Amino acid sequence: MLDSNMDPLLSTSSDLNTLMNGAIKTKLKIIPENIQWRRQSSVVFANMRGENMKPRISEVDLICATKGTEAWVQKLK
Known part of the structure; x- marks a missing residue:
């Protein structure tokens, strides 16, 4: 992911977790506090x-x- 100056913003999955559960969640203002973004669950993927x-x-x-x-x-x- 790049910002407007084309600099990399994310480099690891933990960075993505931080972004989604922090700035994005705050900006959307609709996600309950007890809901946390996680990467794809391999168990769910296998069953689906x-x-x-x-x-x-x-x-x-x-x-x-x-x-x-x-x-x-x-x-x-």
Whole structure:
């Protein structure tokens, strides 16, 4: 991830945890205190293996729901 000056912001998964549970959580103002962001759970991924790769809108988005993410970003602007 880069900031506006194109400098790296994150270098480890712990940096991402800090960012998501700190600045992002504070900025969104909707995430309950008892909810913590974590990286993907391998147990959940293994159990969802047959579900998460199915196309939902005639497109195979794989891991990232691109159309939904784009719509969400537009609403943020």
